[in-house]
Amino acid sequence: MNIKSLKIKELPILLILLLLSLIITIANPTFLTVENFLDILKSNLVLAMMALGMLMVLLTGGIDVSVASIIAAVTVITGQSLIHFSSNIFVTILVACLSGTLMGLVNGLLIAKLKIPPIVATLGTMSVILGLVLYLTNGAWITGIPDSFIEFGRITLFSFELVDGRTIGFPVQVLFLIPVIFLTWFILKKTVIGRGIYAIGGNLESAERMGFKADRILIFVYSFEGFLIGLAAVVHTSIMRQVDPNAFLGFEMQVIAAVVLGGASVLGGFGSVLGTVIGVSLFCVINNGLILMHIPVFWQKIVVGLIIIGSISIDMIQKQRVEKNKIRVDVE
Amino acid sequence: MGRTLVEIEKISKIFPGVKALQNVGFNINTGEIHALIGENGAGKSTLIKILSGVYQPEAGGKITMNGKVLEELTPLESLRNGIVVIYQDFSLFPNLSVMENIALGHSVEKNDTLVSWKAMEAIAADALDQLGLILDFHVPLGELSVAKQQLVAIARALANNAKLLILDEPTSSLSKGEVKKLFEIMLSLKKRGIALLFISHKLDELFAVSDRFTVLRDGQYIGTYSEDELDDDQLISLMVGRKIEYTIYPKNKKEEPLLEIQNFSKKGNFQDINFTLHKGEILGLTGLVGAGRTEVAQAIFGLNPVDEGTMLLDGAPLVINTPDEAVKAGIAYVPENRLQEGLVLRKSIEDNISLSVLDSISANNGLVDLTLKRSLTEKWMDQLGIRPNNPQMLASKLSGGNQQRVVISKWLATEPRVLIVDEPTNGIDIGAKSEIHQLLRELAASGLGILVISSELPEILAIADRVAVMRHGRIITQMFCEGLNQEDIMSKAL
Amino acid sequence: MKSGVKKLIVSKEGILFCIFLFVFFLMSLLSPGRFLSWYNLQSMAYQLPEFGILALSMMIVIVTGGINLSLTYTATLSMIVGGMVMANISAAGGNGILAVLAGIVIMIGMASLCGVFNGFVVAYIGVTPMLATLGAMTLFEGISLNITKGGAISGFPFEFLMIGSGTVLGIPIPMILFILIIVGTWLFLERSKMGMSIYMIGCNPKVALYSGVRVKRIIFQTYLIASVLAAIAGVLMASRYNSAKESYGSSYLLQAVAASVLGGTNISGGEGKIAGTVIAVMILQVISSGLNIFGLNRYLTNVVMGGILIVVLTINFLTEKRSK
CATH class of the missing domain: 3.40.50.300 (P-loop containing nucleotide triphosphate hydrolases)
Structure with missing residues (x-):
């Protein structure tokens, strides 16, 4: 890869991330400890995985507000499957991914085949799925997840001992995130369908003229997103060791916000895996920083809202300035 | 002049209430710049759409390319046969790099699963070389000027092995210098044996580069003429069937x-x-x-x-x-x-x-x-x-x-x-x-x-x-x- | 005259109204004793207005070609801020009516601020409405939570509760308000010069600008007006719950979009009738009340709502395809 293309685009947000980290570290040095880093990582694995799925959706020019209801549904299914069917980790992953993919597929079909605008289609499926989840569970927590699965969730990698004698390490769930990042990057960067995702987001008509099958790509994107949500549900369940059907209320906004922070455009065509990873990190660091600086947790939303609006506003103002000063005639 | 590349025979197209094309037939040769002219509504764009597979002609019409009859042409089939249209909006992707705009079609066409960036780079480099262009491959297309975007569109056509390149009003948003550059490129493509079908309203431009002219009027084929057979006035009178004679209104000198x-x-x-x-x-x-x-x-x-x-x-x-x-x-x-x-x-x-x-x-x-x-x-x-x-x-x-x-x-x-x-x-x-x-x-x-x-x-x-x-x-x-x-x-x- | 009636019936709104009648009679037939009971009709009359007003607020924004995801949080933020003032005046032993007036003025003022914020970001800075209002939604929720610390504001004067539960000549006050707002938004959107500009902007903002319409200002004002409507819905909700909390009415966000779309509003702007939205609101309300009476779990009602949205859009798609 050529250095120049090494994402000048992602540089500003990376700088913001570094600057913010610096400020937080000055306010509270705890921020820059391995322990805190691992904490941040563990509590945001689900967000990161779902953000990558959302990235693909935004790239096509779509949006998906049903993601929170889908993961709620999949965690419930996963929980039930673990308790009543099999506690085997592979079976669990299979069940979760299959159910996630199926729900994503429904979104994909509604959007690609019935041409329902994504925001409306996913609002509809969100209502249906969430309604079913709450009806079937009555909002009650699912406990009694088998011990073997809980033990699995507690595994740490590269463990080491801290000065105070406690042992910490990378949570095993990282093993899910890393392949997901790689896989998403691989699909977007290295496969024809991935470039097709960018192409239909950039210019739908031309992409079809070039031979891309837009409806197949859309169906793939929403299904893949469902698949990632399935994996995220397994990760979530293994970390929380129980299932709360209400745990994800409003989570879709956080996912979208993180992806947008990472520079993806809701109009489609622009955005990258690297940007999204940085965006998610920024999101997490803000949350973590607010806690470390003892700022009430409610401020988190204010800060996130302001950052979303602020960053896009700056972008728009710059674009307008460029447009205004554009040379339209070479005056002699 | 080269051999016959495309034979267009008895092409008709009827829309509800309108005969957009009636029995149009002519040949396009390799290595020529063939002007297609006519007033708005003469049927030029319908013909382009038939050649590019967007519309199906009525039964009885036939398009032959290199001796092979092209039946039931779809946009994709048309592209695969080397018929490439450079539309006025270029049909490019502002968010993708120059390289991808040129070479991505290749991977799609071959039904590849994976893209090879190396191969794309080679294809793009080759296409730009052929046009004698120097552009940064990795720049998103949207950041280029309109003229450069158009050249990228042509480079893409080359990369797609275009045999017949259809240019629909290519000069409408170019500066004089850019038009000159475009014409140079068109002539060099012609030398390579590519057939160019050139649609423009500007007669001076048509005469500057075209070898032959095919005139359409009200969906009818009027004729095909070589460049030395015609002058401006004759061409105009063929297009409109009569000389353009607007009523000339008396000129007034106003003072206020x-x-x-x-x-x-x-x-x-x-x-x-x-x-x-x-x-x-x-x-x-x-x-x-x-x-x-x-x-x-x-x-x-x-x-x-x-x-x-x-x-x-x-x-x-x-x-x-x-x-x-x-x-x-x-x-x-x-x-x-x-x-x-x-x-x-x-x-x-x-x-x-x-x-x-x-x-x-x-x-x-x-x-x-x-x-x-x-x-x-x-x-x-x-x-x-x-x-x-x-x-x-x-x-x-x-x-x-x-x-x-x-x-x-x-x-x-x-x-x-x-x-x-x-x-x-x-x-x-x-x-x-x-x-x-x-x-x-x-x-x-x-x-x-x-x-x-x-x-x-x-x-x-x-x-x-x-x-x-x-x-x-x-x-x-x-x-x-x-x-x-x-x-x-x-x-x-x- | 006869052809006029025929035209009315085959219009989108006519078909919707027939669907409404059908649903209404179906519910009445299935459960005559309870659906048509005075109690049920009255409870529908109390619930319909807040949802209806929010739907109309959403709709006028959609007609400009936008969307307002911060709709319900605008309502709750304003009810929280206004509610706090009202509760404080009341707690300090102030006059109840005065407290209510002050509270409502502040609620509407707060919502106006929200509207100014959204309108400025969308119209003058040019941020995509979905993102701008997504950000605003998070922001307003955050501010609300900061004020309430996650709890609810309560202790409103008795007079405030009258707004949500009182009647005039036997008609619930919320219903009267709703009818006034229907007439008001109809005059505004379908009869005023600003409304006509809104439709044109929703179809093609460039043409509107090139015709001398002050596009930015009109979009700005539309978000402002929509926010004031949200505040009025907020007043009704706060009065009905006798408290103010950031999460009140959050399920109305989806339903407001759904009602607009069901009512024939084009999600990409430029088309939509007040009557359509109002009838769609009534249909959804009858269905949810009816299902509630049949003892259907309230969560399943959501399932039915989402299902209706998808089915209607699918039918739209199929009929459009056939007519082509």
């Missing part, structure tokens, strides 16, 4: 200044623009596309505020920063692009005409007087003869000429002092053109000052009293139109 433009300048748009529009006068503003005509018009109308300069209306200084201020001051602007800037296509004639006068047809409480709205609409529809006579008709369903009348009505309803019309007869059939001309002349006679921007010199000569010629953002000359001919103007504009 209405709108005075003094030292208008805007960086990257125009420089030192000075002219005076008089009451009752039609002033033509011409020049090549890209000379800055529209930019000046939009500056007067408040869409493109100037860096410096003053404007006087009836001798009083006037500062305009937004269109609504212009409208209030009595300035109206009929934009060039009727479909995207002039009309709300999804709404009715009535809604469109009343849009600019909502204030004056509303009561103090902000509610629109629907009776007034209707009577105002009917008045203008009647005066301008808009057909069908149904105020509720959607704008999208009208013919080009009637659409233009609706846009003009919208402005006349504001009772303007100054009317600016940008390419008033663009895409309108010849009968409707003369009616628009007559209308503009009548409006001028009623005391309006009219600024007509047009690339069509016969139109300027027919209706304008005076003409201002722009070149590279400046007004080169202003002339009284009496006794002027096209060459007099063209020599200044070029």
Whole structure:
């Protein structure tokens, strides 16, 4: 890869991330400890995985507000499957991914085949799925997840001992995130369908003229997103060791916000895996920083809202300035 | 001249109520630049769409390429056979790199699962090499100029092994230098044996590069001629079946200044623009596309505020920063692009005409007087003869000429002092053109000052009293139109 | 005259109204004793207005070509701020009516601020409405939470509760308000010059600008007006719950979009009738009340709502395809 293309685009947000980290570290040095880093990582694995799925959706020019209801549904299914069917980790992953993919597929079909605008289609499926989840569970927590699965969730990698004698390490769930990042990057960067995702987001008509099958790509994107949500549900369940059907209320906004922070455009065509990873990190660091600086947790939303609006506003103002000063005639 | 590449035989296309093409047949050779000409509505774009597989021709028609009959052509099939259209909008991807824009089609075509960036780079490099272009591969296409984007589109065609390259109005938004560069490239492609089908309205350009001309008129094939058989006038008379003879209106010298433009300048748009529009006068503003005509018009109308300069209306200084201020001051602007800037296509004639006068047809409480709205609409529809006579008709369903009348009505309803019309007869059939001309002349006679921007010199000569010629953002000359001919103007504009 | 009636029936709104009648009679037939009971009709009359007003607020924004995801949080933020003032005045022993008036004025003022914020970001800065209001939604929720610390504001004067539960001549006050707002938004959107500009902007903002319409200002004002409507819905909700909390009415966000779309509003702007939205609101309300009476779990009602949205859009798609 050529250095120049090494994402000048992602540089500003990376700088913001570094600057913010610096400020937080000055306010509270705890921020820059391995322990805190691992904490941040563990509590945001689900967000990161779902953000990558959302990235693909935004790239096509779509949006998906049903993601929170889908993961709620999949965690419930996963929980039930673990308790009543099999506690085997592979079976669990299979069940979760299959159910996630199926729900994503429904979104994909509604959007690609019935041409329902994504925001409306996913609002509809969100209502249906969430309604079913709450009806079937009555909002009650699912406990009694088998011990073997809980033990699995507690595994740490590269463990080491801290000065105070406690042992910490990378949570095993990282093993899910890393392949997901790689896989998403691989699909977007290295496969024809991935470039097709960018192409239909950039210019739908031309992409079809070039031979891309837009409806197949859309169906793939929403299904893949469902698949990632399935994996995220397994990760979530293994970390929380129980299932709360209400745990994800409003989570879709956080996912979208993180992806947008990472520079993806809701109009489609622009955005990258690297940007999204940085965006998610920024999101997490803000949350973590607010806690470390003892700022009430409610401020988190204010800060996130302001950052979303602020960053896009700056972008728009710059674009307008460029447009205004554009040379339209070479005056002699 | 090369051998026959494409044989087009007995191609017809019938749309409900219209025979868009009737028994059209001609050959295109390898290594030639073949001009396809005809007026708007002659069937050129229908033919392109059939060649590119967007439309299916009626039974009985046949397209043969290299001896192979192309049946049931789809856009993809057409592309695979090497027929590539460079559309006016280029059909490129602003968010992808130059390299991908050129080479991505390859992977799609081969039905690959994975993309090879190395292979793409090689393909793109090769295509750009063939065109003798040096561009940064990794720049997103959206950051390039229009001319460069077009060259990328051509490079993509080469990468797709284009055998027949169809260029649809390729010069419409290029500067003179860029056109020259494009022609060089077209000639070099021709040398490589590629067939080029070149569609343009600009006769000088057609003659500069074309080997043969195929003329269509009203969906009929008129003939194919080699370049030395024809001159401008003959070509025009073939296109229209008669020489373009607009009614030439008598030229008047008006003395009473209405709108005075003094030292208008805007960086990257125009420089030192000075002219005076008089009451009752039609002033033509011409020049090549890209000379800055529209930019000046939009500056007067408040869409493109100037860096410096003053404007006087009836001798009083006037500062305009937004269109609504212009409208209030009595300035109206009929934009060039009727479909995207002039009309709300999804709404009715009535809604469109009343849009600019909502204030004056509303009561103090902000509610629109629907009776007034209707009577105002009917008045203008009647005066301008808009057909069908149904105020509720959607704008999208009208013919080009009637659409233009609706846009003009919208402005006349504001009772303007100054009317600016940008390419008033663009895409309108010849009968409707003369009616628009007559209308503009009548409006001028009623005391309006009219600024007509047009690339069509016969139109300027027919209706304008005076003409201002722009070149590279400046007004080169202003002339009284009496006794002027096209060459007099063209020599200044070029 | 006869053809006029026929035209009315085959219009989109006519078909919707027939669907409404059908649903209404179906519910009445299935459960005559309870659906048509005075109690049920009255409870529908109390619930319908807040949802209806929010739907109309959403709809006028959609017609401009936008969307307002911060709709319900605008309502709750304003009810929280206004509610706090009202509760404080009341707690300090102030006059109840005065407290209510002050509270409502502040609620509407707060919502106006929200509207100004959204309108400025969308119209003048040019941020995509979906993102701008997504950000605003998070922001307003955050501010609300900061004020309430996650709890609810309560202790409103008795007079305030009258707004949500009182009647005039036997008609619930919320219903009267709703009818006034229907007439008001109809006059505004379908009869005023600003409304006509809104439709044109929703179809093609460029043409509107080129016709001398002050596009930015009108979009700005539309968000402002929509926010004031949200505040009125907020007043009704706060009065009905006798408290103010950031999460009240959050399920109305989806339903407001759904009602607009069901009512024939084009999600990409430029088309939509007040009557359509109002009838769609009534249909959804009858269905949810009816299902509630049949003892259907309230969560399943959501399922039915989402299902209706998808089914209607699918039918739209199929009929459009056939007519082509």
